[in-house]
Amino acid sequence: MRHSSGEDRTAREHRLMKEGKHKYVAELAKQLAQLREWMLSSQPDDPFESAKRIYRIVHTLKGSAPMFGFVRVGIVAQKLVDLWEWTQADAEQDQEPGSMVHYDRCMEPSGPLLRELELELDIYKRELELDDHQERVQWSFMQPSGERLLVIDDDEVLRSYLVRRLRMDGYEVDEAADVVAAEKLLRENTYHLVTLDLMMHPASGYELFEFLKDDPTLKWLPLIVLSGREDVSDKVRCFYLGADDYVTKPFQYDELAARIYSLLNRTKTFEQMAFRDPLTGVYNRRFFDNQIQVELQRSARYPGPVSLAFIDIDRFKSINDTYGHHMGDLVLQGLAHLLQDNLRNTDVLARFGGEEFVVVFPNTGGSDAKKALEHILQMAQLEPVAQNEGQPLRITFSAGVSEWVPDMDVKQWIGASDSAMYEAKQSGRNRVVLRMAGDNQEPAERPVQTSARKRVLIADDDKILRSILIAKLKHLPIDFQEAVDGEEAYEIIQQQTLHLCILDRVMPRLDGYGLLQLLSDRDQRPPEMKVMILSGRNREEDIDRGLQLGADGYMHKPFSMVELELRVKELLELA
Structure with missing residues (x-):
C-alpha cells in the first residue's frame, strides 16, 4: 500500500503543478498586459501611486514564478523589482517631490525588461501546449489493445x-x-x-x-x-x-x-x-507452416484433439473477371474479417495462398470444427462481405476438415483437409466436408491431378528468380520447365505441350518480345499456351507492345508473390 499511496501522491502533485502552471501563465498574461498599458500611457496624475502599482506586480512575479519552474520570469522580475524598489522607502519620507523624476528614470529601462517577460510568456505558452499535446498522443498510442x-x-x-x-x-x-x-x-x-x-x-x-x-x-x-x-x-x-x-x-x-x-x-x-498477410492482415503461409508443427508438438505433450480446415472461396475467378481484382481483394479482406470475428482467440487463421484460407483448431475435434465453419458459412450466405458501388456482394465457400490422429504426419494431415475441401467443391460447393480418420473412401482428388497437371515454362536468365518462382508456386498442380534465354524457350515450346509461359522481358540471344514475335511470324504459338511477361519496365507503351504481341498478362518487377500466384491461377484456370 505504501507504493500505491506514494504513486498516487506523485500523480496528484504532477496534476496540481500542471494546473498551477496553466493558471499562472493565464494570470501572467493579464499582469503583463496591465504593465504594458501603464507604460504606454501618458504621464500619470500620481506618478508615485502608479510606481507602487508597478512594484506590486513585479514583486508578485518575482516571488511566484520560481514556484512553478518559470525561472527566467523570476530573474527578469527581480531586475524590475530592483528598479522600482524606491517606492518602498520609509513612509515618513516624502516621495512626492521626486516621484516624477524617479518614475521617468525607471520607465526607460523597464521597457526592454517588459518585452523580455512577454517573450518568456510566449515560450511558456508554447511549452504547455506541446506538453498537453504530447500527453494526449502518448495516452492514445499507449492504450493496450487486449494484451x-x-x-x-x-x-x-x-x-x-x-x-x-x-x-x-x-x-x-x-x-x-x-x-x-x-x-x-x-x-x-x-x-x-x-x-x-x-x-x-x-x-x-x-x-x-x-x-x-x-x-x-x-x-x-x-x-x-x-x-x-x-x-x-x-x-x-x-x-x-x-x-x-x-x-x-x-x-x-x-x-x-x-x-x-x-x-x-x-x-x-x-x-x-x-x-502477416499484407492484404488481409491474417497470418501468412510462413506462420502457418511453423504453427502447425507447434500445435502437433503441443498435442504430443498435452494430449488433446486438434483439427485442420481448408477454406476456398467459391467461384472466386468469376468475381475477379466480373468486377476486377480490386473487388477480389475486398472479398478476401471481407471473408478474413468474418472468419476472425467468429473464431476463437486460440484458433489460428492463415491465408494459405490465393483465395484459400486455413484454420487450425486446437483442443477441437473434427465434428466441432465442422460445426464452427458451418455457422460461419451461414453468416456468409446472409451478410455481404463486400460492396461494389453500393451493391452488396455475397459469397459462399467450400471447406474441408480433418482431425489429426497419432502417427499422421503434417503432409498427410494437410492432404486430408485439402482433399475434403475439393470433395466439397465437387459436391456442389457451399458446404463443409469432414474427413474422419479411418475413412475407407479414397480422398477426393483435386480437379487437376496427374494427367490434368499444368505444365509451365519459366524463361529467365536470372537463376535465383527462377528458383524463387518455382518455390512459391510448387504447391500448385504444376510441372515446371526452365529456360535461360529466348532461344532455349523457343525449342521447348516446339517440343512440349505448355499451358503457361512466363517470359522475362529482357534475356540474352532472344528476349521475351522477340520470342513472341517469332512465334507469331511463324504461326507456331500453341492455342492452349498462355503467356505472362515479367519486366522491370512499367511504361505504358511497353505494356501495350506486350499485349499487342499476344501476352495474356504483364507484371512489373519487383512484384508481390501473392499477386503472381493469383495471376498464374487465373491464367491456368485453377479456381
Whole structure:
C-alpha cells in the first residue's frame, strides 16, 4: 500500500503543478498586459501611486514564478523589482517631490525588461501546449489493445501492486507466486508478455528459462526480468538465456510501463512484417507452416484433439473477371474479417495462398470444427462481405476438415483437409466436408491431378528468380520447365505441350518480345499456351507492345508473390 499511496501522491502533485502552471501563465498574461498599458500611457496624475502599482506586480512575479519552474520570469522580475524598489522607502519620507523624476528614470529601462517577460510568456505558452499535446498522443498510442500479461513474483506486496497498476492501464493480467504456478498458467493460457522475478523460492526464476526454451509455443514470448540484484553477470546470463529486458528493483512504475509498451509494440511490428498477410492482415503461409508443427508438438505433450480446415472461396475467378481484382481483394479482406470475428482467440487463421484460407483448431475435434465453419458459412450466405458501388456482394465457400490422429504426419494431415475441401467443391460447393480418420473412401482428388497437371515454362536468365518462382508456386498442380534465354524457350515450346509461359522481358540471344514475335511470324504459338511477361519496365507503351504481341498478362518487377500466384491461377484456370 505504501507504493500505491506514494504513486498516487506523485500523480496528484504532477496534476496540481500542471494546473498551477496553466493558471499562472493565464494570470501572467493579464499582469503583463496591465504593465504594458501603464507604460504606454501618458504621464500619470500620481506618478508615485502608479510606481507602487508597478512594484506590486513585479514583486508578485518575482516571488511566484520560481514556484512553478518559470525561472527566467523570476530573474527578469527581480531586475524590475530592483528598479522600482524606491517606492518602498520609509513612509515618513516624502516621495512626492521626486516621484516624477524617479518614475521617468525607471520607465526607460523597464521597457526592454517588459518585452523580455512577454517573450518568456510566449515560450511558456508554447511549452504547455506541446506538453498537453504530447500527453494526449502518448495516452492514445499507449492504450493496450487486449494484451494479456503474466506477472511472476513471490513478493506478494509488489506482485499485487504491479497487477493492479497494469490492470488500471488496460491490460489483462494474471499472477503467479512461484515457478510451478507460472508453468501451469503458461500451459493453459496465451500471453503476450511475462515479467519474471529472478530471486524466488523454492525455485528461482532461472528454472523458468529452461521451461520457456524447451516449449516451441513459448520460446518467442517476450520476457522482462525484475531483479533486486545489480550484478552484471546476472544480467548477462539472463540475456543469453533469452530475456528481452532486465529491470533492477526498486524501479519507477512509469519506466516499467514504458518498457512493457515498447516491447509489446516492437513484437507486434515484427510479427506484422514477418508473419502477416499484407492484404488481409491474417497470418501468412510462413506462420502457418511453423504453427502447425507447434500445435502437433503441443498435442504430443498435452494430449488433446486438434483439427485442420481448408477454406476456398467459391467461384472466386468469376468475381475477379466480373468486377476486377480490386473487388477480389475486398472479398478476401471481407471473408478474413468474418472468419476472425467468429473464431476463437486460440484458433489460428492463415491465408494459405490465393483465395484459400486455413484454420487450425486446437483442443477441437473434427465434428466441432465442422460445426464452427458451418455457422460461419451461414453468416456468409446472409451478410455481404463486400460492396461494389453500393451493391452488396455475397459469397459462399467450400471447406474441408480433418482431425489429426497419432502417427499422421503434417503432409498427410494437410492432404486430408485439402482433399475434403475439393470433395466439397465437387459436391456442389457451399458446404463443409469432414474427413474422419479411418475413412475407407479414397480422398477426393483435386480437379487437376496427374494427367490434368499444368505444365509451365519459366524463361529467365536470372537463376535465383527462377528458383524463387518455382518455390512459391510448387504447391500448385504444376510441372515446371526452365529456360535461360529466348532461344532455349523457343525449342521447348516446339517440343512440349505448355499451358503457361512466363517470359522475362529482357534475356540474352532472344528476349521475351522477340520470342513472341517469332512465334507469331511463324504461326507456331500453341492455342492452349498462355503467356505472362515479367519486366522491370512499367511504361505504358511497353505494356501495350506486350499485349499487342499476344501476352495474356504483364507484371512489373519487383512484384508481390501473392499477386503472381493469383495471376498464374487465373491464367491456368485453377479456381
